[in-house]
Amino acid sequence: MKRISLLTVAAVMVAAAASAQTKLTVITTTEDVASIGREVGGDHISIESLARGYQDPHFVEAKPSFILKLQKADLLVAVGRELEIGWLPPLIQQSRNSRIQPGSQGYLDASLGAAILEIPTGTITRAMGDVHPQGNPHYWMDPENGKRIAKQIADKLSEIRPADRPYFQQRLADFTARLDAAEKRWLAQMSPFRGTKVVTYHRSFPNFSERFGLDIIGYVEPKPGIPPTPQHTLDLINEMKRQNVKIILVEPYFDLKTPNAIGRDTGAQVLVMPPSVGGTKEVTDYFKLFDYDINLLMEAIKKSGAK
Amino acid sequence: MRIWRQAPASLAVALILIGAPASAQDSPQALRQEIDQLRRDFDALKQQYGDRLSALESKLAAAEGAARRPTAQTPAGQPVAEVPAGAAGAGGPTGALPVYGASVGGAKVFNPDIAVIGDFLGASGRNLVNPSPALEMHESEASFQAVVDPYARADFFISFGESGVNLEEGFLTLTSLPGGLLTKVGKMRAAFGKVNSLHNHVLPWTDRPLVIQNLVGGEDGINDAGISVARLIPNPWLFLEATGQVLRGDSGDDFFHSSKRGDLSYVGHLRAYHDITEDSNIDFGFSASRGHNPAGIVDGTDVGRFTTSLYGIDATYRWRPLSRSIYHSFVGRTEWIWSRRDQFDGRQDAMGMYLSGDYQLARRWFAGARLDRSNRAHDASLVDTGGSFLVTYWPSEFSQVRGQYRRTNYALGPSANELLFQFQFSIGAHGAHPF
Numbered sequence: 001m002k003r004i005s006l007l008t009v010a011a012v013m014v015a016a017a018a019s020a021q022t023k024l025t026v027i028t029t030t031e032d033v034a035s036i037g038r039e040v041g042g043d044h045i046s047i048e049s050l051a052r053g054y055q056d057p058h059f060v061e062a063k064p065s066f067i068l069k070l071q072k073a074d075l076l077v078a079v080g081r082e083l084e085i086g087w088l089p090p091l092i093q094q095s096r097n098s099r100i101q102p103g104s105q106g107y108l109d110a111s112l113g114a115a116i117l118e119i120p121t122g123t124i125t126r127a128m129g130d131v132h133p134q135g136n137p138h139y140w141m142d143p144e145n146g147k148r149i150a151k152q153i154a155d156k157l158s159e160i161r162p163a164d165r166p167y168f169q170q171r172l173a174d175f176t177a178r179l180d181a182a183e184k185r186w187l188a189q190m191s192p193f194r195g196t197k198v199v200t201y202h203r204s205f206p207n208f209s210e211r212f213g214l215d216i217i218g219y220v221e222p223k224p225g226i227p228p229t230p231q232h233t234l235d236l237i238n239e240m241k242r243q244n245v246k247i248i249l250v251e252p253y254f255d256l257k258t259p260n261a262i263g264r265d266t267g268a269q270v271l272v273m274p275p276s277v278g279g280t281k282e283v284t285d286y287f288k289l290f291d292y293d294i295n296l297l298m299e300a301i302k303k304s305g306a307k
Numbered sequence: 308m309r310i311w312r313q314a315p316a317s318l319a320v321a322l323i324l325i326g327a328p329a330s331a332q333d334s335p336q337a338l339r340q341e342i343d344q345l346r347r348d349f350d351a352l353k354q355q356y357g358d359r360l361s362a363l364e365s366k367l368a369a370a371e372g373a374a375r376r377p378t379a380q381t382p383a384g385q386p387v388a389e390v391p392a393g394a395a396g397a398g399g400p401t402g403a404l405p406v407y408g409a410s411v412g413g414a415k416v417f418n419p420d421i422a423v424i425g426d427f428l429g430a431s432g433r434n435l436v437n438p439s440p441a442l443e444m445h446e447s448e449a450s451f452q453a454v455v456d457p458y459a460r461a462d463f464f465i466s467f468g469e470s471g472v473n474l475e476e477g478f479l480t481l482t483s484l485p486g487g488l489l490t491k492v493g494k495m496r497a498a499f500g501k502v503n504s505l506h507n508h509v510l511p512w513t514d515r516p517l518v519i520q521n522l523v524g525g526e527d528g529i530n531d532a533g534i535s536v537a538r539l540i541p542n543p544w545l546f547l548e549a550t551g552q553v554l555r556g557d558s559g560d561d562f563f564h565s566s567k568r569g570d571l572s573y574v575g576h577l578r579a580y581h582d583i584t585e586d587s588n589i590d591f592g593f594s595a596s597r598g599h600n601p602a603g604i605v606d607g608t609d610v611g612r613f614t615t616s617l618y619g620i621d622a623t624y625r626w627r628p629l630s631r632s633i634y635h636s637f638v639g640r641t642e643w644i645w646s647r648r649d650q651f652d653g654r655q656d657a658m659g660m661y662l663s664g665d666y667q668l669a670r671r672w673f674a675g676a677r678l679d680r681s682n683r684a685h686d687a688s689l690v691d692t693g694g695s696f697l698v699t700y701w702p703s704e705f706s707q708v709r710g711q712y713r714r715t716n717y718a719l720g721p722s723a724n725e726l727l728f729q730f731q732f733s734i735g736a737h738g739a740h741p742f
Contacts, residue, residue: 052585055629062742063588064546064580071487071539086740093460096539098483103457113362126705126734148361226703227670253630255670 024161026153027073027100029084030057031277032140033110033149035286037077039175040154044164050091053278056253058130058225062087070095073106074160077153080111081137105160111137113152114145117206129223141275142207143183146286147176182287186212186294193301199240199268200249201259204275212294217243220250220259228258240266246304247297249273252280269300419453419461422735424508434715434723444469446507450738458483464506475506475530489537497529497558498537498550498576499594500619500642509741511638511665511675511699513711513729517691518659518681522646523617524559529574529596531558546580556598562684564601566609572598590623602650602685613649615684636667646684657682665697673699679715689718706732 026047028034034049041047048069051060057079070076070091078084092101099106111134119135120128139145154172158165194213201220209216218239222232239245246268250259256270263270273293274280283292428445430438451463459481466475478493496504502519515526523529533554540547552574556565563572574596582588596617603611620643627636643660659681667673679693693715701707709729716722 052629055632059633059740061625061627061632062739063582064548064578064590065582065588068539068546082737085737090739090742093480093482094489096482096484096487096489098457101457101482102454126703130704144361151362253633255631255634 024074024157025072026075026077026157027069028077029060029079029088030140032286032289033077033079033153035277035289036140036146036150036175037153039286040150040168040171041157042167042171044161044167045157049278053274053276053283054252054280056251057083057276058086060084060087062090064094066091067094070100071097073097073100075106075108075156076100077108077110077156079137079140080109081116081134081139082132083137108152108156110149110152111135111139114139114148115142115207117210118203129221130225132224136203136206138204138275139207141205142211143179143186143290144211145207147179150175150179179287182290186290189294189298193298196247196297196301197243197245198247198249199236199245199262201251201254204251205249205273208275208293214297217245220248220254220262233258233262237262237265240268247271247300251275269304271296271300273297417453419451419463420736422450422733422738424448424450424733425731426507427730428513429728430725431727432723432725433721434725436715436717436720436723439727448475448506448508450735452736455479473527478535487539491535491537494532495530495535495552497531497552497554497574497596498535499523499529499574499596499617500576500644501592501621501623501640502642503528505741508731508733511663511673512677512695512697513709513727514713516642516661516663516677516681517679517693517715518642518644518661521681521691522644522657522659522684524562527559529554529558529563529572531555531563531572533571544581546578548578548580550574550576550578552576554598558598561601563598563615564604564609565599566604570599572596586628587624587626590621590625592619592621594619594621600648600650602648611649611651613651615649616647617644619644634667634670637664639664646682648684650685655685655687657684657687671701673697673701675699683718691718692716705734706730 023043024041024045026034026037026041026045028037028047028049030051031049031053034047037045037047050066050069051057073095076092078088092107097106098104101107102109116135116139118132120131120133124131124133140149150172154168157168161168190212195215196213197215197217198209199218199220200216203219203221203224205214205216208214218236220228220233220236222229240262245266248259248263248268248270250256250270250272252272252274256272259270262268272280273296274283274289277283277286277289279289280292283289424447425444426446426448428439428443430441430443445468447467449463449465449467451465452461454460459479461477461479463477464475465477466473474494476493476495478491478495481488481490481492484490496506498504500523502510502515503523515528519528520526531554533552535550535552537548537550540549554563554572554574556563556570556572558572565571575594577593579591580588594617597614599609600613600615601609603609603613605611621641623638623640625636625638641660641662644658646655646657646659648655648657659679661677661679663675663677665673665675675695675697677695677697679691679695681691683689683691693713695711695713697709697711699707699709707730709731711727711729713725713727714722715725
């Protein structure tokens with residue numbers, strides 16, 4: 001009798017240890033997806049992003065230390081739409097991990113279930129700059145897409161770990177409800193300022209603008225991925241003066257020299273607006289990203305009195 | 308009329324039916340509970356439909372995206388070709404004929420990623436020892452890369468000179484072997500040191516360092532058909548990768564030469580990489596290689612059976628501040644190589660090295676310098692030295708213009724002072740950035 005109970009205790013302990021050990025390892029390419037994944041996966045997963053929020057996600061270095069992280073991953077979540085084309089493919093190839101190869105169960109392209117803007121039509125050439133032929137990859141800047149990313153991650157985690165499905169789905173429902181409430185608040189905050197004209201450095205904010213009613217009239221970059229040229233800057237300044245644009249949004253990883261010069265000439269404010277979680281130290285999760293950006297915008301619009 | 312007459316009756320029935328449960332329980336609280344329940348049900352239903360609708364919307368968006376991608380376009384029905392009018396009277400077939408062998412709908416999706424990289428070189432100044440042409444389309448490298456099946460991918464790099472074609476690399480990579488082995492089979496640039504494994508277009512110079520040209524088989528380096536196996540060595544401190552390669556034994560014109568099947572050459576490489584901080588890292592490599600050389604060949608017969616052994620160490624330091632990663636970076640690298648070449652007049656112990664640094668000044672501008680020194684493999688008493696300054700300008704991610712001032716002091720012959728310039732440009736699929 002004593003032996004049996006000892007065995008039972010041992011078995012329970014082993015089972016407990018096993019379930020504690022088998023946290024799913026999830027690697028994401030960006031901190032935004034990691035933040036959403038953390039909401040959905042809770043303490044049943046460990047999740048980490050390769051890129052940092054304050055670095056340009058197009059130009060991440062394919063460091064060998066990333067190979068070590070991918071080697072152990074059960075799931076890799078990519079933003080997709082060729083955002084990571086310059087660095088992710090060789091990392092996956094060298095990861096020696098068959099679970100996360102594209103097409104395998106452990107590879108999730110989160111863009112496949114999201115609403116994508118700026119999908120180019122007609123002939124595309126590189127004369128148009130570094131265009132993304134499958135559409136703009138900065139789609140996470142809309143909370144509606146945040147929910148879609150969360151749903152895909154929850155479904156994928158449930159697929160890999162069916163026993164935890166109720167846990168993931170419950171956390172998804174909770175996250176979605178909280179995001180719904182927050183989105184209502186953000187929309188209400190921004191509603192007086194709908195139609196505000198802005199200029200952005202790179203095309204990082206189309207989804208954000210569409211959701212929250214900004215009107216992007218131009219870009220500091222003449223074409224995606226092409227640094228500013230004097231002629232384009234001059235044209236942009238004239239257009240901004242004509243349309244009375246008082247706000248320039250710059251991602252934290254771009255040089256402020258040209259935006260500041262444009263600001264001086266047009267009287268517009270230059271806002272360093274993170275498009276990603278981790279873009280500044282205050283933005284520690286997906287909710288704070290919108291909190292921070294919307295606050296920043298509202299303060300600036302109020303100050304300028306422009307619309 | 309009958310409907311109207313019946314209406315009050317059915318209304319009464321309905322009222323009774325609705326009233327019945329309420330009166331049965333006979334409490335307003337129960338009614339309220341029921342209403343609450345109904346409201347909850349309705350909300351759940353609303354939520355469900357909302358979810359479904361948004362799922363459908365996203366699916367539609369994804370489908371629209373797929374449909375707009377040119378590669379995913381499917382031809383409508385069977386492709387046909389019209390028979391030219393002149394053929395009708397000759398008793399041949401008439402009308403529309405089906406075209407066989409045309410790509411079936413969607414088959415193009417499986418075409419490999421194709422890119423071509425052009426490398427145009429110009430040279431001015433004086434070099435009597437090793438002159439290169441004034442203007443030259445040095446290399447056009449075509450790459451074809453795709454996944455083969457769930458277990459492997461294939462990469463082909465075919466380089467065209469102005470005349471002649473060369474399979475620079477062509478190999479299969481097995482991505483999902485057990486034991487964490489990354490296996491390549493085919494023709495490949497060997498994993499000896501750092502520069503040997505790099506293609507011309509990712510070098511930070513217009514040329515290859517003297518030590519590579521003198522001791523590691525010239526411009527093409529150790530580049531041979533064989534099998535490569537690489538494995539990560541697990542440890543808690545750093546990235547450690549060991550690579551072993553068995554090659555046929557033919558590399559360079561005067562370097563490795565295989566006279567019979569058993570004359571294989573071998574390459575071993577150990578790479579240690581560590582992130583010092585988020586912005587900087589260090590990369591060390593230790594390499595060894597051994598193979599038969601052609602020094603003992605007399606009248607087509609390898610009577611000497613001589614071998615060459617190579618040993619190398621390399622170190623690379625990289626700095627790139629993450630938040631300004633597209634504007635500033637620095638890469639410092641050095642390689643030291645020792646060559647032991649047996650030949651009729653005895654063993655030649657030669658040594659060579661280069662030291663180089665490249666600093667990114669702005670988004671599009673790079674400046675660099677390189678110091679060269681190397682013995683010659685055949686005669687270690689001869690020492691060539693040199694130095695270069697470089698400026699590189701990137702109009703975009705897909706093209707670059709480079710100028711290099713190079714001075715070379717040859718052991719035999721007059722020193723050379725040259726100004727080299729290079730245009731590089733890439734079309735096609737977006738390749739990975741070199742690391």
